[in-house]
Amino acid sequence: MTNLFLMTRSEENYIKTIFHLGGSDSVPVATNAIAEQMETKPSSVTDMAKKLADKGLVHYKKYQGVSLTEIGIKTALSIIRKHRLWEVFLVKKLDFTWDEVHEVAEQLEHIKSEKLIDKIDELLDFPKYDPHGDPIPSKDGKFMVRDKELLSDLEVKAGGVCVGVKDTSAPFLKFLDKNGIALGKTIEVLEKEDFDQSLHIKIDQSELHISHQIASNLYVKKNN
Amino acid sequence: MTNLFLMTRSEENYIKTIFHLGGSDSVPVATNAIAEQMETKPSSVTDMAKKLADKGLVHYKKYQGVSLTEIGIKTALSIIRKHRLWEVFLVKKLDFTWDEVHEVAEQLEHIKSEKLIDKIDELLDFPKYDPHGDPIPSKDGKFMVRDKELLSDLEVKAGGVCVGVKDTSAPFLKFLDKNGIALGKTIEVLEKEDFDQSLHIKIDQSELHISHQIASNLYVKKNN
DNA sequence: ACAAATTTTTAGATTTGCCTAAATTTATTT
DNA sequence: AAATAAATTTAGGCAAATCTAAAAATTTGT
Structure with missing residues (x-):
């Protein structure tokens, strides 16, 4: 209780x-x-x-x-819901970049006001995913786990849409920005290097060579 | 330091x-x-x-x-700035009523992020006053004290625009809402009762009888 | 001005959240 | 199945922010 x-x-x-x-x-x-x-x-x-x-x-x-416990899970989901909604708010309404949001959201997630977070949700038009592609639990604690896989697990010629990141650290996110990698971009694996598992990929129009380390922190939703 | x-x-x-x-x-x-x-x-x-x-x-x-100290004053102004900007945000962007904002702003004012509060300021178009009519300090700690007086200090026939409240408690603010009193409304003193200092006032089109207690918590800006 | 009342400070506890160092339990090796 | 290693807990302490009760300083009243 x-x-x-x-x-x-x-x-x-x-x-x-x-x-x-x-x-x-x-x-x-x-x-x-x-x-x-x-x-x-x-x-x-x-x-x-x-x-x-x-x-x-x-x-x-x-x-x-x-x-x-069950109550513990409910509590966790409610905190995560707040964290991710605030992240969306920061990016969508205040032009924060996706590497800047975490630290501030860590603070905002502890604000106690049900009305506040519900209104933020409404203001954002009830988003389903946060800026890193992670699902936002609904008020009653439900959320969709999107089917997705690591870019490093795709075979050559396979492709999909970038839907999330595993590592959410600022350096990684800044790297992605610098190389034009963002949620929603179309990615295709052109070539895999056996030696170091690095990848040659096509992202939108341009081509790019990325290390295994990068590819294993990027989620894509494979197309059909 | x-x-x-x-x-x-x-x-x-x-x-x-x-x-x-x-x-x-x-x-x-x-x-x-x-x-x-x-x-x-x-x-x-x-x-x-x-x-x-x-x-x-x-x-x-x-x-x-x-x-x-001087540093203490700067600190105070920075906290008050945050508090009042959040209040404006809650009212203007999230449809909170003016009696609901204080409690949440008390929490939000402690969030540590200069970028956050500056962006909120920008989103709100750099407001000068909060929902209770209190001035919002600028980033460098300056703010305008608007000239205003208590409604209870006006003479009969005098009038002005409602620009603030002294008491910001929820019961008082709810009372004002219920009686159509809000910032920006035009108020004229029609009659003062000597016995208990209660006032007969005209607010916009309608007339209203209010106690001294109410009048002494309402600020107006007298018209020339 | 001096006794009484009020205000303010000190001293000693308490709670929360954390720490170190030592003891204990569990897991892993050989 | 011991012996060793690793993980975990206990015991005792510390700092922040608060409290109560008692002591000290200041203010007030006559």
């Missing part, structure tokens, strides 16, 4: 991290993994795990890792 | 409160006054006063009250 409105920022960040590490599938997430992801110490994670368990947000048994 | 970006939410709230209580004019504000305004205890205020003094944001001498 935990009121989601009284969660601290720190609690919300833990819930979000556990969700992202897969703790929603009742597959528990390791203390160490959470600590690493959050750049904190395992002992701090243990402390928080106990607190969140008391509040009914996670399942926690000593030495067995942490997974989200 | 305090970096404004590393202020805690609590520190920002103290600075803002001291500003509103008049501590910018080197007239010190009493510990108790701050405590009452912030619904906290005087001893907590003392603690914070010391901390803010260490950071160079306030002048503080034991038993002598607190006033803002």
